[in-house]
Amino acid sequence: MIDSHVHLDADQYADPSGAIKRALEAGVVAMVAPGTGGTSNRCVLDLARRYPRVVYASCGYHPERFELNDADLEQALALIRAERGLLCAVGEVGMPWYGERAREPERLASAARNLARFARTAVEADLPMIIHAPHDSAREALGVLREAEVRRAVFHWHKSDDATTRAILEAGYFISLTPEVAYRDRDKRLAKMVPLGRMLLETDGPWPHGGPFENRPTEPAMIVETVEAVASTLNVRRELVGAVTTINSRMLFRIPP
Numbered sequence: 405m406i407d408s409h410v411h412l413d414a415d416q417y418a419d420p421s422g423a424i425k426r427a428l429e430a431g432v433v434a435m436v437a438p439g440t441g442g443t444s445n446r447c448v449l450d451l452a453r454r455y456p457r458v459v460y461a462s463c464g465y466h467p468e469r470f471e472l473n474d475a476d477l478e479q480a481l482a483l484i485r486a487e488r489g490l491l492c493a494v495g496e497v498g499m500p501w502y503g504e505r506a507r508e509p510e511r512l513a514s515a516a517r518n519l520a521r522f523a524r525t526a527v528e529a530d531l532p533m534i535i536h537a538p539h540d541s542a543r544e545a546l547g548v549l550r551e552a553e554v555r556r557a558v559f560h561w562h563k564s565d566d567a568t569t570r571a572i573l574e575a576g577y578f579i580s581l582t583p584e585v586a587y588r589d590r591d592k593r594l595a596k597m598v599p600l601g602r603m604l605l606e607t608d609g610p611w612p613h614g615g616p617f618e619n620r621p622t623e624p625a626m627i628v629e630t631v632e633a634v635a636s637t638l639n640v641r642r643e644l645v646g647a648v649t650t651i652n653s654r655m656l657f658r659i660p661p
């Protein structure tokens with residue numbers, strides 16, 4: 405199994421070695437750590453060097469991190485070019501949704517411009533993209549990716565209307581589900597809508613989850629229970645869900661077996 409999205413550079417993983425060890429023991433063989441901009445990008449690159457063939461790094465510029473500035477934007481783009489050999493993707497990048505001012509037209513216009521630059525850079529570097537675009541912003545991000553002729557991408561922790569979900573799948577992109585699929589109807593519904601061959605799994609740790617995960621620190625090992633939740637939702641064997649979602653991550657991020 406692979407955790408396709410876990411912020412191992414976060415303060416909650418001050419020493420990620422324990423979480424990585426528990427993941428490996430549980431059968432989670434690799435994890436993708438997406439940088440969010442600024443020092444986060446350098447931190448995930450260091451983790452990829454420290455844990456070769458286990459931690460895979462990606463550099464990005466998180467669209468909800470409004471404290472980032474133009475220098476951070478240029479740093480992220482330059483790092484993607486300079487460290488291309490160590491990277492498995494471009495991201496986390498995307499469109500803002502959550503902040504109080506996230507949906508202001510000016511912010512949206514600049515976010516779309518930034519995303520387009522990352523999309524062009526990803527195409528040039530032949531790297532897939534990890535997209536943060538919740539709810540209606542998924543449609544906006546999809547438009548930018550199509551325009552830039554991005555071939556490989558995942559819409560992480562996807563949540564939007566059915567028409568947009570179908571358009572993302574038609575464009576050939578992947579969609580990833582979190583541990584929420586174990587306890588939230590919205591995500592169970594999404595699990596039934598996304599073909600297994602297009603599904604990725606992620607914890608988005610250290611984000612805290614509810615239901616059976618309540619009061620537990622989010623770790624990559626939780627992918628095991630996420631696989632089980634998808635399997636019971638689809639009424640198929642968990643070995644099948646584990647194998648297919650792992651192959652999907654390997655193909656998208658070019659993670660060797």
Ligand SMILES: [Zn+2]
Binds near residue numbers: 409411438496608
């Ligand atoms: Zn994230």
